[in-house]
Amino acid sequence: MKKLIFSLALIAALIGCTRQMPEQPSIGEIKLNLPSVPFDYSSVNTIQGKIPVLYEDGSIINNKKATIGRVLFYDKALSFNNSTACASCHLQEKGFSDVVQFSAGFEGLPTKRNSMPISNLYMNRKAGYFWDTRESKIESMVFAPIQDHIEMGFSQIDLITEKIGNLKYYQQLFKDAYGDEEITTDRMRESMGQFLFSIVNVNSKFDKGIATGFSNFNIAETNGMELFVELECDKCHFLHEDFSLDGSKREKLANIGLEAENRDKGKDGLYRIPDLRNITKTGPYMHDGRFKTLNEVINHYGFGVQNNTHLSDELKNRPPAHNFDSYTGGKKNDILAFLRTLEDENSLTDPKFSSPFAK
Ligand code: HEC
Ligand code: HEC
Structure with missing residues (x-):
């Protein structure tokens, strides 16, 4: 009996300590x-x-x-x-x-x-x-x-x-x-x-717009793009000189998301500015996925941005005309219409x- 208990304990210990490599997929089954x-x-x-x-x-x-x-x-x-x-x-x-x-x-x-x-x-x-x-x-x-x-x-x-x-x-x-x-x-x-x-x-309606002077945009999309610039979304979600959406300018990334080692540099809580192509498909949104829909994201920019020490200058101290409070239903829909032009199937x-x- 003692022997049995001992070997059971040994087996348990072995299972506990060694993480067996699981069996490999059988090659014959994989095509x-x-x-x-x-x-x-x-x-x-x-x-x-x-x-x-x-x-x-x-x-x-x-x-x-x-x-x-x-x-x-x-x-x-x-x-x-x-x-x-x-x-x-x-x-x-x-x-x-x-x-x-x-x-x-x-x-x-x-x-x-x-x-x-x-x-x-x-x-x-x-x-x-x-x-x-x-x-x-x-x-x-x-x-x-x-x-x-x-x-x-x-x-x-x-x-x-x-x-x-x-x-x-x-x-x-x-x-x-x-x-x-x-x-x-x-x-x-x-x-x-x-x-x-x-x-x-590179084949979204927006990309085609770059090539055609945006003659392919309807009124809501054009208004939405203008709002995107007016509200200074493009300060971060960079619309390049050639109007491509480009996050490549590192110095533009006021809010580089930062790991623990950067904490003492006061940049904790800041994250990379995401590329917005196919944004209609990629929810939930933000680094922590806290918004399920684009509507929630827009509302956040409209009313929900909370002041804190890490908030970048682009988002605080905004001149009244650029304040996100100027969002209304119609304007929100225009921004959404513009964001939809970034779809590339x-x-x-x-x-x-x-x-x-x-x-
Ligand atoms: C100060 C820079 C800045 C400005 C200005 C800004 N954004 Fe953002 N945006 C970010 C960052 C950084 C994130 C990611 C935040 C996070 O993950 O918590 C983000 C996330 C987003 C997302 C979600 C992306 C995803 O993949 O989850 C959308 C959509 C968006 N922004 C649209 C806008 C719109 C529209 C405006 C203008 C009203 C705007 N942003 C203004 C920096 C900015
Ligand atoms: C269990 C879920 C999961 C798996 C599996 C996974 N990823 Fe990811 N991936 C994530 C998450 C979450 C992030 C964001 C992580 C972060 O920022 O810390 C990410 C980020 C990325 C990014 C960054 C994109 C960018 O623009 O910076 C790439 C590229 C990527 N993953 C590729 C891969 C590849 C390649 C593999 C397989 C070797 C893989 N992922 C496996 C969840 C996953």
């Missing part, structure tokens, strides 16, 4: 649905013709590397217990954001912030990644969710490459893209980065950004 000629990630059609899609360093996206990135993005094997893929919290049809305030990680625990949309990373690359801009390079950023103890829980990098390296369907893909089958963290980082950078939205529906895993 990838990839085109024989890779999709084109390297260029995009716009109203002004075909333009190249650029990686962080300014080079043109490589179709074969982006293809690997697509598979990785949708692969649950990247999480410790095969439960969670990047795509679990970044849904294509929602502008690659999530529909809930906080997403569920690999063990069901909630993330600390609202999942961010993925869009036009090249345009926004200088702002820094994540709500607090804590990562400045995409290739260092992409492993953060995999290693995060809430998101995917794979703390040891060498275990990930070993696991991915054992999955047969990757070997040919890496050979095609890199010349041999070797799967390294650097190659994984690069191919994931290439896929993320290939997700571009292409990346939300294009199969090249969808799951390659056959159901």
Whole structure:
């Protein structure tokens, strides 16, 4: 009896201390649905013709590397217990954001912030990644969710490459893209980065407006755009000289969201200015997902902005004509009409950004 109790205790202790690596998905069951000629990630059609899609360093996206990135993005094997893929919290049809305030990680625990949309990373690359801009390079950023103890829980990098390296369907893909089958963290980082950078939205009504002097806008949309400038939304959600929405000017980011290490610099509580493309699809809104609808966001700017020591100058001491109190129903609807012109369905529906895993 003593022996039995001892061995039970031992088993319990073993279960408690060692976190067994869960079984790998069986290769025979997994089928990838990839085109024989890779999709084109390297260029995009716009109203002004075909333009190249650029990686962080300014080079043109490589179709074969982006293809690997697509598979990785949708692969649950990247999480410790095969439960969670990047795509679990970044849904294509929602502008690659999530529909809930906080997403569920690999063990069901909630993330600390609202999942961010993925869009036009090249345009926004200088702002820094994540709500607090804590990562400045995409290739260092992409492993953060995999290693995060809430998101995917794979703390040891060498275990990930070993696991991915054992999955047969990757070997040919890496050979095609890199010349041999070797799967390294650097190659994984690069191919994931290439896929993320290939997700571009440059075909919204707003983008077409840039090319046509906004002759495609109706009255509400035109009024809304004028209000956006009049109310100085564009001081932060930057409308470029060429009128592209661009968060890349770091110095413009008065409210860079800041991690603990920056706390003593008095910037705690400030967050990155999000890109507003496909904003109609990417709710809940704000870093903490506190607003469910765009209406609530607009009301917040109209009446709800609370003064505090971190509030940026653009939002306080506003001249009366620019005060958000000037919002009325009609004006709110105009702003909403303008925000809707930022929708670009292409990346939300294009199969090249969808799951390659056959159901
Ligand atoms: C459990 C949910 C979850 C998973 C899984 C997840 N993410 Fe995220 N993602 C988030 C959240 C939440 C944020 C915002 C985090 C922050 O700001 O601290 C985010 C932010 C990002 C951003 C920043 C976008 C920007 O503009 O700065 C990128 C890119 C991204 N994730 C890519 C990925 C990739 C690639 C994977 C898979 C390796 C992944 N995510 C897995 C929830 C998730
Ligand atoms: C002082 C800079 C600043 C000004 C001015 C400003 N915004 Fe923002 N905006 C931000 C920041 C920063 C966030 C993210 C805040 C957070 O996550 O808590 C944001 C978030 C948003 C969001 C939600 C984005 C998302 O993905 O969750 C919308 C929509 C928005 N702003 C629209 C507007 C409109 C419309 C105006 C003008 C009435 C405006 N903003 C004025 C900085 C600004």
